[in-house]
Amino acid sequence: MKEQNNKxxxxxxxxxxxxxxxxxxxxxxxQKVFVMKNGxxxxxxxxxxxxxxxxxxxxxxxxxxxxxxEDGE
Numbered sequence: 416m417k418e419q420n421n422k423x424x425x426x427x428x429x430x431x432x433x434x435x436x437x438x439x440x441x442x443x444x445x446q447k448v449f450v451m452k453n454g455x456x457x458x459x460x461x462x463x464x465x466x467x468x469x470x471x472x473x474x475x476x477x478x479x480x481x482x483x484x485e486d487g488e
Contacts, residue, residue, distance in 0.1 A: 425466055426482035427458040434478035440470035 427448065436454040446463040449456040449470065456479075458464070464481070471479045 424462045425464040427461050427464060427470070428480045428482060429456055429458070430476075430478040430480075431455055433476045434474075435476055437475065439473050439475065440479055443469040443473045445469075 434455050440456050441449045448458050448460045448464050450459050471481050
């Protein structure tokens with residue numbers, strides 16, 4: 416996790432080589448963390464991530480990783 420103004424931000428990684436740009440992650444994210452940019456998801460609002468992991472679980476390409484636990488491990 417990264418910190419920005421004393422607020423922890425979840426690190427979300429997109430493997431663009433694996434991602435086919437289906438947008439499932441965008442649709443399943445209740446917090447609107449992602450937007451589609453150039454045909455791929457971009458986690459522009461990662462500070463809103465609640466770590467529900469739906470994006471990672473639902474990704475058919477295994478292209479999303481929601482990083483670390485609350486302790487940064």
